[in-house]
Amino acid sequence: MTPTQAAARPSAAAPRFSIIVPAFRVEAYLRDCLDSVLGQSFEDFELIAVNDASPDACGEIMDEYAAADPRVVAVQLAENVGLGRARNAGMARANGTYLLFLDSDDTMLPGALAAIDQRLAETADPELLVFDYSRTHWDGRISPNAKAKVLADSPSGAVGLADNPALLDLLQVAWNKAYRHDFVKRWGFEYPHGYYEDTPWTYPVLIAAESIAVLPRVCVHYRQRRQGSILHSTSRKHFDVFDQYELVFAFLDAHPEFDRWRGPLFDRMITHFRVIENSPGRLPAEAREEFRAKFLRYEETYRPAGHVSPPAVRLSASRRAVAKLPAPLRGAARRAYRTARRVKAAPRKLRKPLRSAVLAGYYRAQRMLPVQNDTAVFAAYWNTDYACNPAAVHQKLLELAPKVKTTWVLKPGSRNTPPPGTRVVHPGSFGFWRAMARGKYFVNNVNFPTRVVKRPGQIHVQTHHGTPLKRMGVDLVEFPVAQGDLDMKTLMKRVDRWDYSVSSNSFTTAVWDRAYPAEYESLDYGYPRNDVLVRAGEEDRRAAREKLGLDADSTVVLYAPTHRDYQGVPRPLLDLEQLAARLGEGFTVLSRAHYFHLDGPADSGPKGGRGVIDVSRHPSVEELFLAADCLLTDYSSLMFDYALLDRPVVIYANDWEVYRATRGTYFDIHVESPGHVVETESDLLDVFLSGRWSDDDSAKLRTEFRRRFCEFDDGFAAERVVRRVFLNQENEPPVTLPTERPGPRTHG
Structure with a gap:
């Protein structure tokens, strides 16, 4: 239990507060928690962060904060001991006059410590101070403490429990109180091990305290996670x-x-x-x-x-009667009781969603038949293409498990078609609903329709379609422009179907954990679509350029911007034809519009022109990567994939502030960039004409970016997914991690 760093304090005096934050598997939330404490206006505290042998980056994050702020002490436990004992380890290191506990996925509100300190002073430093909290939900809602009236009605001064017995009705938690340290030591209070460890701590503390003050102010936001x-x-x-x-x-x-x-x-x-x-x-x-x-x-x-x-x-008479029934009958009785209450409370007129009665009946009938264990259903990009991670997994599945019968869901007119022998069904067709009802495995880089019912024995794999710079999932609740008509409850119904979530790096794993909170298993294997890039050589580059008819000596720049949620009608943000003309004959510019814009208005995205080749409908973005000498993009996730080739990337961020304000991002592209970042067309032109686009600084940025975001991509991602999901083989072959694990960074 030796701390990684026992930071020296500015003075020998004991701090007013020791704030203890134990952590286990909360990498996605830990920074928010620590920042909420370190950003307090009241600064006389020590923050003791206890890593309970967490398998994610919690320990590294704590070390990073301890190195940056002398008020932080990082305690690294050698083995996982559970929440209660982790808190005890923090208490053993505490020097403060008062102890506070904060769970590592919760946050302290601005001004909370100052308010707590003031209230303690007003009540002559009681042995215990109880303060209020609110619950924060995954969909952005904030709900008050249901027992807030207990605090509001409490005596104005510090009294014993006998004068305020309603405190026993509060939620049994550690983090809504400040405990005078000498009081805790005198009584020898410690946390036990196991579930509900707050119970034998909270009640004895309340009973033993001779002076308890109350602060009816919300000081903590208690995160209501959907998983964990x-x-x-x-x-x-x-x-x-x-x-x-x-x-x-x-x-x-x-x-x-x-x-x-x-x-x-x-x-x-x-x-x-x-x-x-x-x-x-x-x-x-x-x-x-x-x-x-x-x-x-x-x-x-x-x-x-x-x-x-x-x-x-x-118990009421009816509930007592139910309680006396044998277990099987008791459950049925409870269900009947609840149903009766719902029927009584239901409105007289109930609406039914409009849907095809024939297809619905057919789907229900198909779900009565057995799941076909040798079948797999694939889709990508809202059924528009045979591409991305699902296509790479499908191709590897045909190689390693050829007896599995595969079906692809595709709209007519896709850029790519599956290999021969693959069954193709159109979305919403009889074949589609039969596949949804009878399939065993489901692989998608977005989501299958909400109406799809996941049956027992069916397995869903979410591969995603890129490393997220922009906010995703429930993290969009703060950005209504980007959220649009996305209903979070509907999204969560879809996410709850996932059994596996594929990730390409630790950063992405943590983002998915908070953006899509559900009980799935993260497959930290790399992105299958990137296997071809990791394994590519000079011969692959030549073949890709020949296929596109590109001059062998030309410097090829691939321009691939992302979608803007804030644009009602998409408009180009770069005069690509003028850029190509200024660059001259030594350059060739490939223009690839975002897939959202392929069927949009004629001027909705970059197109071909003088010196520009439109490759928006080229069937393989990986071939375009191989052909290009440089990727010119803005905030597209393509930069994370292209970085695997270790070729220059230039970021054109002329609307960064607008994009970040309307979409939200997980980090600043100016701080963590794969190459030079420019904001004007003149600067963009200068980057290329001066040669800076491929200079040593660009190479250094790219190397650090690859270390950070290409952690798991070693060329075997598709094989690992197939072996784990379809063949039940764990992590085969093992992920070849970089020599140094990517260090945690501030984001969000």
């Missing part, structure tokens, strides 16, 4: 709640002066057990009867003599 929470996990670990309440009552046994709290804590225990038992998905089906039996034993063991629970805790 124990509240959404099915596990026998939920049985830990029994052990935790044993610790609560053991505390009371050791301190008979607090005997008056047995009844209220008994009621809290029963309510807690009932919540766990009735929460769908927490308990494994085969363990529910065992949990109920243990529940009843604890109820009998810990009920104080003569204690009568309040009506809110006692």
